Amino acid sequence: MIYAPAIAALLATIGLALVRAFLGPTLFDRALAANAIGTVAMLLLAVLEFLTGRPEYTDLAMVYGLLNVVGTIAVLKFFRLGDLGRESPVDEGER
Amino acid sequence: MRKLSAAVSLFVFWVLLSGYFTPFLLTAGAVCAVAVVAFARRLEVVDPEGHPIDFSGSALRYWPWLGVEIVKSAWDVAKVIVHPRLPISPALVRVPATQKSALGRVVYANSITLTPGTVTIVAGRDEFLVHALTRAGAEGLASGDMDRRVTRFEGARQ
């Protein structure tokens, strides 16, 4: 009962962010939507811990949060360089 | 001193994550904390940037102020979003950064990004390119209040 409004709102947020991920129009809009979905999923996992009374969910949320950031940056790097292994070009002289 | 503090904070982190207080797991945690610090020392990341304990005092003064700023600007952005006419006036502004160290500039750039309504796009050596959602947000940043506070935060070490 305590968690019902929060869970409904978080699920609605994921739904709306999914619409943005489908609409695009640029790659970055989709990556932003994916990042937001990851953050909200993390919150949903944290709420789930208290709903089900199982303390493992916060640990899952933490791992999810870390993967979310690493995943976002990996996607960006991949689309910028077409490769994950190379050193990124030094930005210092560019501007 | 820095190594000791790093090991202690890693051990506390271990205990918080595990939640078990059996002798075996506590010993394992202590061994892991010391081993991680030993590896980190070989990687040369236990320095003022990797484990910035020098800033603990000034962080306690800066974070509450930043928290209040975040809440205020998040409220403003939320009002803009639910406003029927969507009164946005996006602007790109160049903001001077007066911090001396790279760490200070990172703190400033991250503070700008963390505050809803302003995002650092390019972080240069002494100025940032910032995208602001509204003209008011850009002007608030241009007044330099946050810049001065971060410089004070950074300067607390000397």
Add this chain to the structure above:
Amino acid sequence: MTPADWISMALLAAGGAFCVVGAVGMLRMPDFYTRMHAASVIETLGAGLVIAGLMVQAGFTLASAKLAILAALIFFASPTATHALAKAAHERGVEPVLGEGGGEGGK
């Protein structure tokens, strides 16, 4: 329900409301950079209020400490991801829609 339950329910509902507002903003805003600002409402006030609500529910326990770590993780990591997105879009030449008088100041 105890008073603490009411407080935590109010905080959770408020956090959820800010998340929905942020997501609506992501749909309403005209270009990528402005959508980014909407997403940061989710990551700051939305996440902060939901975690605060759960901490009220957990009380002074280990679960609360873990939630605090979770909050710290969001607050340190999300600006990094947002900045990476903004910089990548800028380098790719995604042009921001600018309001009247919103040109690049000081250039």
